[in-house]
Each structure stands twice: as C-alpha cells, then as structure tokens.
Amino acid sequence: MSESIADRAGELSGTEETILREVGYDAPASRSATAVLIDHDLRVASSQIDGVEIMPIQEALMRYDWVQNLMFHMIAPDENELLRQSVELLDDPIGHFIYVHDGTKVPHPIQTFTVMERPQGRQFTHNITVIGKDAEVDMISGAAVPGNVHAGHHVSIEETYIRDGARCRGVSIERWGSNMLVDSFSRSEVGAGAEVVSNQIMLAALRRHLSDSKTYIGADASSNEQAIIFAPQGTKRTFELEVFLTAEGARSEHLARMVSAGGEIINNNLLVGQAPGTNGFLGCDGLMLSSEGEIVATPSLKAASHESMLSHEASVGMIDKDKLAYLMASGLSEDRARDLIVQGFLNLNDVYIPDEMRAQVTDMIAAAQSGGM
Amino acid sequence: MLELRDLSVSVGDKPILHNIDLKVGAGEVHVLLGPNGSGKSSVLATIMGLSPFEVTRGSILYRDKELDGLGIDERAALGLGMAFQRPPELDGVTVEEFAAALDASRELSDESALLNMEDFAQRDLMVGFSGGEIKRWEVLKLFLQDPDFLLFDEPESGVDLEHIAAIGAAVRKLVSKPAKDGSKRGALLITHTGLILEHIDADQGHLMRDGKIIHSGAPKDLFKHIQKQGYVAPAA
Numbered sequence: 001m002s003e004s005i006a007d008r009a010g011e012l013s014g015t016e017e018t019i020l021r022e023v024g025y026d027a028p029a030s031r032s033a034t035a036v037l038i039d040h041d042l043r044v045a046s047s048q049i050d051g052v053e054i055m056p057i058q059e060a061l062m063r064y065d066w067v068q069n070l071m072f073h074m075i076a077p078d079e080n081e082l083l084r085q086s087v088e089l090l091d092d093p094i095g096h097f098i099y100v101h102d103g104t105k106v107p108h109p110i111q112t113f114t115v116m117e118r119p120q121g122r123q124f125t126h127n128i129t130v131i132g133k134d135a136e137v138d139m140i141s142g143a144a145v146p147g148n149v150h151a152g153h154h155v156s157i158e159e160t161y162i163r164d165g166a167r168c169r170g171v172s173i174e175r176w177g178s179n180m181l182v183d184s185f186s187r188s189e190v191g192a193g194a195e196v197v198s199n200q201i202m203l204a205a206l207r208r209h210l211s212d213s214k215t216y217i218g219a220d221a222s223s224n225e226q227a228i229i230f231a232p233q234g235t236k237r238t239f240e241l242e243v244f245l246t247a248e249g250a251r252s253e254h255l256a257r258m259v260s261a262g263g264e265i266i267n268n269n270l271l272v273g274q275a276p277g278t279n280g281f282l283g284c285d286g287l288m289l290s291s292e293g294e295i296v297a298t299p300s301l302k303a304a305s306h307e308s309m310l311s312h313e314a315s316v317g318m319i320d321k322d323k324l325a326y327l328m329a330s331g332l333s334e335d336r337a338r339d340l341i342v343q344g345f346l347n348l349n350d351v352y353i354p355d356e357m358r359a360q361v362t363d364m365i366a367a368a369q370s371g372g373m
Numbered sequence: 374m375l376e377l378r379d380l381s382v383s384v385g386d387k388p389i390l391h392n393i394d395l396k397v398g399a400g401e402v403h404v405l406l407g408p409n410g411s412g413k414s415s416v417l418a419t420i421m422g423l424s425p426f427e428v429t430r431g432s433i434l435y436r437d438k439e440l441d442g443l444g445i446d447e448r449a450a451l452g453l454g455m456a457f458q459r460p461p462e463l464d465g466v467t468v469e470e471f472a473a474a475l476d477a478s479r480e481l482s483d484e485s486a487l488l489n490m491e492d493f494a495q496r497d498l499m500v501g502f503s504g505g506e507i508k509r510w511e512v513l514k515l516f517l518q519d520p521d522f523l524l525f526d527e528p529e530s531g532v533d534l535e536h537i538a539a540i541g542a543a544v545r546k547l548v549s550k551p552a553k554d555g556s557k558r559g560a561l562l563i564t565h566t567g568l569i570l571e572h573i574d575a576d577q578g579h580l581m582r583d584g585k586i587i588h589s590g591a592p593k594d595l596f597k598h599i600q601k602q603g604y605v606a607p608a609a
Binding site: 320321322323325326327328329330331332333334336337340341343344345346347348349350 | 421423424444445446448449450454455457460461463464465467470474475514517518520
C-alpha cells in the first residue's frame with residue numbers, strides 16, 4: 001500500500017455514512033478499496049489489498065507520468081462548452097485514480113462515492129480508472145447528497161481503461177437532490193478479450209441530468225450494460241450513448257429500462273459496428289405511469305463493416321391493464337399491483353447488484369414511485 | 374353467499390348475458406357448463422369486476438352486499454378470488470415475489486407440492502408456463518390469496534390426465550377449508566371437459582347457452598346429458 005492511502009483514510013461522519021449506505025457504501029474494511037469524495041475533498045482513499053492503488057488524481061499525475069496520457073485521452077476538455085468552462089475554472093483536478101494491477105483478482109468490491117454537502121454547491125470531478133491486464137474486479141459506485149441539499153451542479157468526467165483480458169463488473173447508484181443539475185461524461189475503453197458488466201441505477205428525482213457516454217470495445221471483448229432509469233415529475237434525463245465495436249469479435253448488449261412517472265426521459269443510443277464479426281444489441285423499453293411526462297427512445301445502428309450483426313428493439317407503453325386487473329383480482333391494492341408491475345418491468349432479477357444491496361434498490365424503486373425520493 | 378339477480382351484461386353496445394339468476398350458498402360448489410361463446414367466462418369476469426363487462430340490468434350480491442360500483446381489488450378484499458383461464462404474463466415478477474406481496478410465502482412453500490410446483494418459486498409468473506402449468510398455478514394462487522368464494526375458469530382445460538387429479542384434489546381442499554371467519558366457502562366453476570367433476574363434489578350444474586342459463590340440475594347428470602345430446606336443455 002502507498003503512503004497516500006494512510007494519509008487519506010479520513011473519517012466519515014455518521015450522517016455521511018448513513019446517506020452513503022443508501023447507495024451501496026459499506027465499511028472500508030469489508031471492501032477491497034474505498035474512495036469517498038466529499039464536495040472538493042477526497043476524504044477517503046484507502047486500499048485493503050496489494051495490487052489495488054487508489055489516490056487523488058493530482059497525486060497520481062505526480063506519481064505516474066503515464067497517467068497524464070490517460071487524462072483527456074478519450075474526451076477533449078473543449079468537447080463542449082460546459083466542459084471547457086469547468087476545466088478552465090480549476091487548476092487542480094479533483095477526483096480519484098484507481099489502478100488495479102495486471103492479473104490482480106480483487107476479492108471484494110472496490111467502492112467509490114461522490115457526495116455534495118454544500119447546498120447550491122458546484123462540483124467538478126475527473127476520475128480515472130485502470131483495470132490491468134487479466135485483472136478481475138467488482139466495482140460499486142454511488143452519488144448522494146444529505147437530505148438538506150436540494151440544489152447544486154455536479155459535472156463529472158470518468159475515463160475508464162479495461163485492459164486486455166480483464167473482467168470488471170460494476171454497479172452505480174445515484175441519489176442526487178431534487179433540484180440538482182448533473183452532467184456526466186464517461187468514456188471507456190475495453191481491451192481485447194476483456195469482459196465488462198455495467199449497471200446503472202438512476203431512480204431519484206433531480207431537475208436535469210445529462211449523461212454522455214462513449215464505449216470503445218476491442219477484439220473479442222464484450223460489454224453488457226443495463227440502465228434502470230426513473231423520472232418522476234419535474235425530472236428530465238437525457239442520455240447520449242455511443243458504443244463502438246472497434247475490432248473483430250467485439251460484442252455489446254445495452255439495455256435501458258425507463259419509467260416515467262411524469263418526468264421526461266430522452267434516450268439516444270448509437271451502436272457502431274466497425275469491424276467484421278462484431279455483434280451488438282440495443283434495447284430500450286419505456287413504461288409510462290401517467291399521461292404526463294415523456295419518453296423518447298431512439299436506438300440507432302451504424303454498420304461500417306458488412307459482417308457486423310447489429311440489432312435493436314424499442315418499446316414505450318403504459319401499464320398493461322390486464323396485468324393490473326390480474327394482480328388486483330389476486331388481492332393486491334392498485335398501488336401495490338403497480339409497484340409489482342414496475343419492479344417486474346425493471347427486472348432487477350437480471351441485473352447484477354451485490355446481494356446486500358438488492359433489498360435497498362427494491363425499496364428505492366417503491367419510494368421513487370410513491371414520490372418519496 | 375353469492376347471488377346473481379336478473380343479471381344482464383354488455384360489452385360496449387353488445388349484450389352478452391341475459392337475465393341470469395344464480396344463487397350459490399355457503400359450502401356449495403356450482404358448475405357452469407356450456408359451449409364456447411355461451412358466456413360462462415363472462416359471468417365470472419363480471420362477478421370479479423373485470424373490464425370490459427358492464428352490468429346493464431340486475432345485480433350481484435355477495436354476502437348480501439351489492440358489488441356494483443366496487444373495484445376489482447375491493448371485490449378481492451371482500452373475499453372473492455378467481456383462477457383465470459388465460460392470465461397475463463408478468464415478466465420480471467417471480468412466483469416468490471408475488472407470494473411475498475400477498476404475505477403468503479409460507480402458503481407457497483406449504484401448498485406448492487400439492488400441485489407439483491415446488492420448483493417454480495424463481496420463475497416469472499406465467500412466462501414460459503405450459504397450458505397445464507398455468508392452470509396449476511392459478512389454483513395454487515388461490516391458496517396464497519385465500520379467498521372465501523372461489524371462481525374457477527376452466528381449471529382443467531389443457532391439463533394432462535395425471536395433473537387433473539392433482540387439480541381436483543387442490544380444488545377440493547380449497548373448497549372444504551373453512552373460511553377465515555370459520556364459515557364455509559363457496560365456489561363457482563366452469564368446466565368445458567367435465568373431467569374435473571370426477572374429482573370434486575359439485576352441488577349444482579347450470580347449462581348456459583347464448584348468454585342465458587337454460588337449465589339447472591345435478592351436475593354429473595347434466596354433463597352426461599350434454600355428452601349424449603349436446604348443449605340442449607334436458608326435457609322437463
């Protein structure tokens with residue numbers, strides 16, 4: 001373990017632990033590594049095992065000269081005006097650097113969290129993750145605010161490098177404030193033969209969320225992503241997702257399940273097959289819980305090789321009245337029947353979620369539907 | 374316990390049930406027989422309050438309470454439960470989760486063996502179920518729901534002979550079990566094949582045709598008559 005780890009093993013308050021537990025946090029001793037960013041301070045950066053380094057991004061830039069080649073490698077600081085302004089305002093980037101060494105089989109999940117504690121705060125983070133060759137790791141990440149924080153603006157950049165032959169499973173859960181703005185930019189590179197399973201759970205209300213992501217999948221590598229998206233009234237979520245199957249044998253499956261309870265969800269997905277023998281699928285299913293709100297699902301396919309197999313499915317509809325009637329005739333109240341149908345639609349049984357977090361996520365769905373989030 | 378008084382029902386502008394009178398007492402099992410399209414399933418769906426059936430005349434009384442105007446869940450809460458003929462698939466909702474929602478996990482584990490459904494806990498409801506499995510599930514569901522009055526819509530159709538006995542035994546057990554308040558239960562059952570009659574003690578049979586009950590009598594005798602003469606009322 002590096003010196004920085006001991007230096008950064010800061011304490012979290014009881015309140016901080018409580019709100020983080022709702023998005024997957026557990027005591028650092030039970031995780032292989034932990035990073036917790038509170039406002040602009042990486043309060044905790046600790047690793048329990050050899051082969052996993054976790055530290056502030058500034059420190060990583062000083063320690064490893066190759067890290068600067070990874071930073072802004074997949075995304076340009078002037079890619080859009082918001083990013084340009086955010087980058088210009090900060091001399092020192094804030095965020096974490098995670099480095100799982102080649103061949104390391106990480107026994108317990110690595111957990112990373114972002115918290116905004118200042119009401120009307122502004123937070124700009126830049127995280128870099130490197131999963132070394134043939135390494136295996138589970139990742140849990142989350143975002144949260146205390147109950148008194150409703151408004152603020154969070155901008156994040158995530159650059160993730162999954163090296164050849166690595167296996168990475170990840171789940172992220174966010175719980176921002178109801179009047180917050182969030183802009184997240186993520187870029188991932190999946191090396192040859194690597195396998196990635198990534199699930200995002202976005203249930204809580206916020207004012208506006210823009211998620212802009214690009215994934216580049218290498219030869220014989222696979223990426224399986226699922227997004228569970230909920231938009232109550234007053235929430236607008238926009239997703240701009242692009243997946244590039246860059247080399248022979250690359251595979252991707254991306255499924256988005258979206259529920260609008262009066263909010264707006266715009267989901268623009270593009271799958272690009274750039275090499276022969278590539279195979280990809282986009283699935284976008286939307287469920288409208290009320291006549292208000294909107295779901296726009298636009299899956300697009302682009303085959304740049306005649307031997308690329310790409311397909312998509314999209315559906316948007318209301319709750320099926322026959323299902324509702326069946327459950328009500330079976331003795332459930334209408335609200336409970338709706339809960340069950342929505343939970344079934346989101347189909348968490350097929351989503352990778354650590355066992356200890358599954359009940360929490362189910363509770364979050366019920367709370368989101370009842371307007372409690 | 375359940376009474377249909379001069380009940381007429383329409384779907385949109387189309388009348389489908391006409392002036393039906395039917396009374397099922399506590400502890401009684403009645404059977405509806407009739408050809409396809411005669412209105413048997415519509416009777417059960419109307420009692421349960423399902424769409425798109427609208428009562429245009431008469432009334433349905435359950436334990437002397439008028440059901441008209443009550444929602445499906447309110448009827449279920451009063452004690453009505455129904456084994457559907459064609460229940461919808463519920464993707465992502467497992468048998469186990471459904472039982473938990475009904476607070477009936479124990480009943481699921483206690484009763485699933487009776488219907489050879491011990492391995493279904495993790496299956497999504499109705500998804501990939503065979504016709505026979507759906508029928509067995511619908512009967513098992515009633516054990517979880519535990520209603521006082523049971524409606525069965527063709528519980529044995531599409532079921533192999535081996536499982537008809539199991540369904541018959543389960544129906545018998547459901548009907549003979551005392552209701553939550555200790556009183557006797559009642560049941561109204563549709564059968565197309567009549568095979569279930571070998572496994573249950575039905576008290577009364579009703580022959581339906583063109584949306585009307587045209588004859589009532591001993592169920593096994595009525596079924597034998599239908600087998601010989603078709604769906605016509607026996608001579609007086």
